[in-house]
Amino acid sequence: MMNKTNLPIKIIIFTVILDSVGIGIMIPVLPSLMTDVLPGKTVAEAAVWGGILASIFAVMQFICGPILGSLSDTFGRRPVILISLIFMTFDYIIMGLATSVWMLLFGRVLGGITASTHSTAAAYVADISSSEQKAARFGYIGAGFGIGFVLGPIIGGLLGEIGPRIPFFAAAFVSALNAVACYFFLPESLKSKNVKQFSLKNINPFKTIKVITKFDGLKVFLLVFLLYSISTAVYAAIWPYFTAERFSWSPGMIGLSLTVYGVCFAFIQGVLVQPTINLIGRYNTVLLGFGTEIVAMVLIALITNGWFLIALTPLASLGVIGQPALTALMSDQVDESNQGSLQGVIASLTALSMIITPLSMTWILSQFSNRSSEIYFPGAPFMASAVLLAFCVSVFLFWAPKNLQIKNFKN
Numbered sequence: 001m002m003n004k005t006n007l008p009i010k011i012i013i014f015t016v017i018l019d020s021v022g023i024g025i026m027i028p029v030l031p032s033l034m035t036d037v038l039p040g041k042t043v044a045e046a047a048v049w050g051g052i053l054a055s056i057f058a059v060m061q062f063i064c065g066p067i068l069g070s071l072s073d074t075f076g077r078r079p080v081i082l083i084s085l086i087f088m089t090f091d092y093i094i095m096g097l098a099t100s101v102w103m104l105l106f107g108r109v110l111g112g113i114t115a116s117t118h119s120t121a122a123a124y125v126a127d128i129s130s131s132e133q134k135a136a137r138f139g140y141i142g143a144g145f146g147i148g149f150v151l152g153p154i155i156g157g158l159l160g161e162i163g164p165r166i167p168f169f170a171a172a173f174v175s176a177l178n179a180v181a182c183y184f185f186l187p188e189s190l191k192s193k194n195v196k197q198f199s200l201k202n203i204n205p206f207k208t209i210k211v212i213t214k215f216d217g218l219k220v221f222l223l224v225f226l227l228y229s230i231s232t233a234v235y236a237a238i239w240p241y242f243t244a245e246r247f248s249w250s251p252g253m254i255g256l257s258l259t260v261y262g263v264c265f266a267f268i269q270g271v272l273v274q275p276t277i278n279l280i281g282r283y284n285t286v287l288l289g290f291g292t293e294i295v296a297m298v299l300i301a302l303i304t305n306g307w308f309l310i311a312l313t314p315l316a317s318l319g320v321i322g323q324p325a326l327t328a329l330m331s332d333q334v335d336e337s338n339q340g341s342l343q344g345v346i347a348s349l350t351a352l353s354m355i356i357t358p359l360s361m362t363w364i365l366s367q368f369s370n371r372s373s374e375i376y377f378p379g380a381p382f383m384a385s386a387v388l389l390a391f392c393v394s395v396f397l398f399w400a401p402k403n404l405q406i407k408n409f410k411n
Contacts, residue, residue: 024152069344157255
C-alpha cells in the first residue's frame, strides 16, 4: 500500500518525466530548424546561432533561477512549478511558429525566465526526504529526466522526419498536459514552519547566492558543480549538431541516439546510484562519475563511426552517477529553510554553464568542421570538455575534503 510520502514522490517524478519529454522532443530537429530559418548556412555555421539561442535562454535562467528558488521558499513549490510549465508551453509554441532568429530569441527569453521545473522539483524532494533518502531520491529525479529522454527524442525524431516544426507543437501539448496534471494532483511540500517571510531583498539573485555561500563547506562544492556542469553541458550544447556534421545523421537517427542515452541514464540514476553510494560512499561515487565521464568524452572526440558512438552510450551515461551524490553532499550543508534557495543557486550555476558552453563549444565545432581546412576534427569540443573536467577532478580531490563535514563521507 502506498504511504503518504511515496505518493508525492511519484507525482513529482511524473512531472519531471513529462517536462523532459517536452525538452527531448525538440532536440533532434534543432539542426533542421536552424538551417530552415537561416537558409544558406551549413550545419556547423547554424550551430553557432543555436549556441547563441541556448545561451540567451540560460542567461535568463541564471538571473531568474535564484529568484524562483526564493519565491518557492516563501510561496511553495507547487505554484512555481505550475507557472514554469505554463511559460514553457508558450515558449514551444513561439518556436514552432518562428520564421526568423528573432522570434526564436523571444521564445527562448520567455522560456528561460521560468525554467525552474527541475530545480523546484529537487527542492520538493528535499522537503519530504531525510538526509539518508536524499541521494537516492535525487537519483529518482534524474531517472525521471532520463525516462523523458527515452520518450521525447524518439518522438521528436519521428515527428521531425515529417517536418521540423511539428515537434515544437507536440512539446507545447506535453507541457500544457503537465501543467494540468500538476494543478489537480500535486500537493504542496513546503511545511509552514519552513516558510520564509517574503521580502524584495530575498528575490535578488546575487543576494541569494551570497546567502547560500555563507554555509560552511559549500563554496568549493559550488565551484566543482559549476566546472562539472560546464564540461558536461557539451552534450546538450552540440550533440545534434555534432552528429549531423560528423555522421550526417537525420532527425530520426539523432532521436534514436538520445533515446539510447536516456535508457542508460534512467537505469543508472534510478537503480545504481544508491547501491553505489552504499558501497563506496558519496565522495567516491562523485569521483567514479567524473572519471568515467572523462574517458567517455575522449573516446567520443576520437570516434569516426556512428554505430561505435551508439555503443559508447552506456559508458557516457555512467558518468552521471556522480551528480546525485554531489547534490546530496551540498544539500546536507544547508538547513531546511534554505533548500529551495540552494536548488535555485544550483539551477543558476547550471544555467551559467549553458551560457558558457553553447557559445564556446559551438564556436569550436564550427572552427574544426571545415572540410577544406588542414584540420577536420568535429570532436574537438568533447576533447576540450574532457580537459576541463580533469581540472574539476583535481579541485575536488584537493579541496573538497577540507570543506566537507565528516558525516558526509559516511553516507
